[in-house]
Amino acid sequence: MADSLSLPTDSATSDGVSAVNGTVQGQDVLTIAGRSMHSRLLLGTGGFPSLELLAEAIAASGCELVTVALRRIDPSPAHPRGSLLDVLATAGVQLLPNTAGCHTARDALLTARLAREAFATNWIKLEVIGDEDTLLPDAPELLRAAEELVDEGFVVLPYTTDDPVLARRLADIGCAAVMPLGSPIGSGMGIRNQHNITLIREAVDVPVVLDAGIGTASDAALAMELGCDAVMAASAIARAQDPVAMARAMRAAVEAGRLARGAGRIPRRLYATASTSTEGLPEFGG
Amino acid sequence: MIMLNGQRADVHAGETVVTVLAHLGLDEDARGVAVAVDGEVVPRDAWASFALGEDARVEVLTAMQGG
16 A cells, blocks of 8 residues: 555656646547547446436536446337437447446357447447356456457457456457456445556556446545546446436546646655754744 | 247247347337347348248347446
8 A cells, every 4th residue: 555656756647647737738638449538437327217317427427438238128118219329329428338247258259249239339348257246257258258359350348357467468468458346346345456456557558447346436536546547437426325426526536536646646654744844943942 | 939038929930030120119220239149140231131040049139227
């Protein structure tokens, strides 16, 4: 913990932060697979109580990339078709289909191919789950699926553990970004191993998007301070008591963390360092 | 027996994916929809020509909130 945030300034600025007088200039954009985005907050659409709240949260979050899942179509009129896609189109956001619920490389591959058909995008948030209780990724299946999808021309953003070696393997085979978890999906436990997130940032040249585990705004700010290029929030916003207010908070936190990362924080010290000079300190005697 | 999204469907072997979609009130222009038959993607431009086998398992999928 102690030194994880006290990286030297040159390291902090080498990943594209342009901080001048505390203001990030206009050119600070997140680029994934050649697509530039001004927002460094990705939003998951799952869990929102209504499409109206989802639309409001998207607007409040400023996000440009949102996840959607692929499921069996419900022919009942209670689920009007296309309404989710209409909301997302109106919001002007890019879709990031996911393979949520897939437990094997085979299922994830088929889901990715179907998502490409349905949504006319070759971007895929690749999730291959290895355990129903923790929803932790299945590393071997994830790697196999990622490799195949990269070969098929997909822009692959894999949801991965916070293992720096696995993240590097995913980047090496051509993934467009890596999305390490802070803690299990929906747990709200924040970033349980800050050192690993720091190591992942050092280990790969592709964008690092902190995914899963974000509970509140400070978690998102911390992710950015650790050097992540973006943060993905889903449950933290959708299941907050006031999702729209939390979307606004997450947006501010991501921006604050990014600025702080670029600004270069002071090192942690055990003892105090006076901020006021002792020079000219009077001696009052007595 | 042809299965549509996990349920027995009133569709017969030799009929096409377009017929199946019609059962769901969808036409060939349906947006945000993808079809798999027996674990393989059926591309949109093949919907009208793809004839189903006797025990075809058809999945018709669309966008849902998630992730």
